Amino acid sequence: NAGVMQNPRHLVRRRGQEARLRCSPMKGHSHVYWYRQLPEEGLKFMVYLQKENIIDESGMPKERFSAEFPKEGPSILRIQQVVRGDSAAYFCASSPPQKDTQYFGPGTRLTVL
């Protein structure tokens, strides 16, 4: 089992561009979580998804951010019209159906110029 995969590991965007972050959960895991880590801060929950469903998006900013977890393929965190304040490390975690321990990916570091 390769573990949770995230790509790209580093992403540079200019203000106003779109950023797409991908997360492939561990095999057999149907639950995906996205977290953001701003500089000098801890991890903050953003969204929890199951296949084709958003279960809890209470941590997502109301505008410009969206997430999906399609039936086939990775989970995508999409940030439209990025701003400098979006620069952060974005971590994905997955867990099996019984929602036990979360396993984390290596993260994507987004830099907005």
Add this chain to the structure above:
Amino acid sequence: AQRVTQPEKLLSVFKGAPVELKCNYSYSGSPELFWYVQYSRQRLQLLLRHISRESIKGFTADLNKGETSFHLKKPFAQEEDSAMYYCALRVNNNDMRFGAGTRLTVKP
């Protein structure tokens, strides 16, 4: 408010010395607490959780409901323990609240 506080951003000890990483939480319900560790250039991984009452790599953590704490301890620190440590609180099935993290450096 549900919150996890790790008061020390940086902690430095010598090899063989005891180490304690502090974690305090604020939660009205019955807490479920975890410690995660991130070694250099590696991903975040679970170290231990209070319901297991286990010892991993010599680390233990006891939940103290009176003091609302879940401090991580090890009697004799090793150089390979140098890492970022995060305390986390599960507030419901979906939501984990993480502290800001403590960077532990174990000097030779």
